Amino acid sequence: MAIPILLSSMKKPLSSLLVFLSLGAAQQSTACGGFFCNFVPIDQAGEQIVFRQDGDQTTAMIKIDYVGNAEDFGWVLPVPQSPEISLGSDQIFTELELSTRPQFLLERVGQGCPRPEVDFVALPASVVDSDSGQPSSGTGVTIERQLSVGPFDALVVSSDDPEALANWLDDNNLDLTDEGGNLLAPYIAAQSKFVVLKLKNSANVGSIQPIILKYQSDVPVIPMTLTAVAAQDDMGVLVWLLGNGRGVPKNFDHVTPNYTRLNWFNGPRSAYASYQNLITQAMDEAGGQGFATDFAGYLPNLPERFTTAKQWEDALAELAGLSDAGFISGFWQMGGSAVIQDAIRSALPTSNGFVYGEPLSMEEVFTVDQLAQARIALMATVNDQVITPLNNAIDILDDDLYLTRLYTTLSADEMDMNPEFTFNPSMPAQQLTRNATLTMACINDKDHWTLKLGEGTGREDELVVDSLGLGLPFGPAVNASEQAAVWQVEKTSATSDPVVLAKNEFPTVVSGDRTDSSLDVKSGGALSGGLLALLGLLLFREKSRQTARKKFQ
Incomplete structure (x- = not known):
């Protein structure tokens, strides 16, 4: 029997939607977003989650974007126990993202050769566009609480039968596809409760806001295995962690990209877009399950930024x-x-x-x-x-807590493990800026320029590009794309220093008249022989994301 206060019992084929956010198993704080509708999963483009850890208490604020009809909207959130539920702010997510976005600063030194004056013809401008604890009439589902949270009507339900709960959700126009019972089983085995949210009759899609959940748990976890049902390829995942030290992945790798491959030369916006693509390529090469640290440290007067x-x-x-x-x-x-x-x-x-x-x-x-x-x-x-x-x-967003921003991209075939996080007070900070120096000169009427990496890249003062006779590129340095996208892969934990699993050593990228036989650019980086043998890595490049996970070259 459907619950008329909250959910409609009328089926709407191919239209009704369930947003499955998971706040997971016992003793773990989890947050995630997965979209499901009747018969056809709706693609999910990305996730943004803030975790705050205060001892054994976790607060999670989750933002999920939704496109569709208000009457078809719904969230289901498995939680370890009944949490405190409140509304968060979309605006804070926007401002937090901008405040913690990596910045790429290129210092220019010297000048290249003078350019002849060119008369340009102007082109036309383009157009820029309350507790009850009563079973639900023999359905195998117990409705434990009913409450109102902002634009949402909410129920807290429980069940000891995955199929019964899946059928109850389906009867209420919330379909988990054919995997419904299997998806719910681990949470029911852990005696989880389920928060079910629907928009009130008076609310529109624009009323949807982030949800804040506060409850007791040990570590933050994102149950990506649920998200895989409807994830786009290379789905971006942004995680902010506030705690007593630097936030690090516990069971995923920590990946540092090869900043030689960044587009440093066309301004900060192009550099950041290039960085996002570089992270995707680096995660593929590192095995598909890793996080990069965008920022780790203290932002002064953090609440005043919003x-x-x-x-x-x-x-x-x-x-x-x-x-x-x-x-x-x-x-x-x-x-x-x-x-x-x-x-x-x-x-x-x-x-x-x-x-x-x-x-x-x-x-x-x-x-x-x-x-x-x-x-x-x-x-x-x-x-x-x-x-x-x-x-x-x-x-x-207490500025007395250490703030870490982690970023990755994941496709469905990489979501077979749930990323867990922890806090390491002894790990050094990761500054917001990545710096590089471009030095230019004119030698025999030929442009000579070099690129040297600086603070924030992990490779300070390393000469990475040396070019003679070629102007500055519009994208990454010529031949740099032949190098691997990964510089270093580490295993991180709460108490130990990071353990280096793999590290590439790159020759200087040379181009133009600076190229000679002794400085030929190698394809990819060079892993140490002992480590290569230890890991048993294969020396070939995978062409397709749909095949086995990529290895270093």
């Missing part, structure tokens, strides 16, 4: 003296919040294209009572779904 509740409280105060139409249009004009705009549309529904930012138009279309009620609803939304979630999210 949008605060005070800014919204000030807006409420500034608009308080306006008419109801003026108050509503003022918030509409502020923009930047889908939650606010969805709340206005829900309170004052009208035809598509109506401009809520014009008070006179609103007063012509809506009655005085409608505008007054909409103002009350909007104030409640600002307080409950903007201000409170901002405070919840900022409370997690």
Whole structure:
């Protein structure tokens, strides 16, 4: 029997959606995102998760993007025990990502040969566009709690039968595909509870917000085996870890890329895009299951870097003296919040294209009572779904805790193991910036330039490119792509120094007239012979991601 308060019992083939976030097995804190719908899994493009560890208490804030109809949206979250549940903030995720994004700084020294003047013809500009504990009528599923969390209606349920729970979810228009019982079995064996979330009838897709879960556990875990059902190839995974030391992967490898292959030469944005591609290639070469450290350290005044509740409280105060139409249009004009705009549309529904930012138009279309009620609803939304979630999210980001950002990309065939994390207080920091020096000169009317890696790359003062007679490239250095994408692979833990599993030694990339027989660029890096024999690595390049995992060359 379906639960009418929360879930619809009407089947909608090929449309209903389940977002399966897993907050996993006993004594582990887990968070993940996997999209499922009836018969056809919906691709998941990426995940962003913040973990905070305070002794044996874990707080997880999870962001998952969703595209679809509001009535088809649902989350299921297995948890070790009933957690504290609250709303987080999308805005904080955006600002946290920007605050911790790696930066690539190229210092330029000297000048190349002078260039002849060229007259350019201008081209046309392009267009830039409450507890019950009652079984659910013989279904084998016990409904333990019902609660309301922001735009969500929620149930906490339990079962000792994976197939019964899978059938219950299916009856409520939430389908786990044919793997339903198998996916649920490990969590039921661990006596997990299941939080089921659906949007309220009055909520739209724009109301979806991150969820914060707080509960007792030992280590953060991401159950990627669930995500594999609907993951895109090379799905990006961003993990922030706050704890008593540097966050490190416990059972995945720690991978440092070969920064020679980075596009240093066309500005920070191109460099960061190049870095993301480089990480994908490096993870493939390292076996498909690793994380790179984007940043590890203390960011001073971290909470002050984010949008605060005070800014919204000030807006409420500034608009308080306006008419109801003026108050509503003022918030509409502020923009930047889908939650606010969805709340206005829900309170004052009208035809598509109506401009809520014009008070006179609103007063012509809506009655005085409608505008007054909409103002009350909007104030409640600002307080409950903007201000409170901002405070919840900022409370997690304590600047007294060590902050680590890890990044990887994973495809479905690489999601056969759940990554676990721990904290190592003795490991050194990873600075936000990666530096390199480009030195240029003109020799016999030929450009001579060199690239030397600097701080943040792990290879300070290493000469990696030496070129004569060729101008600066538009992408990575010529011939650099023939090198391996991985520089070093390590095994990390909570107490020991990292153990180097593999390390490439690269010759200087030479190009143009600097190339000679003694400096031929080798394909890939050179692993030490003893280590090569120890690991039994094969010396060949895999061409396809769908084949066996790639090895170093």
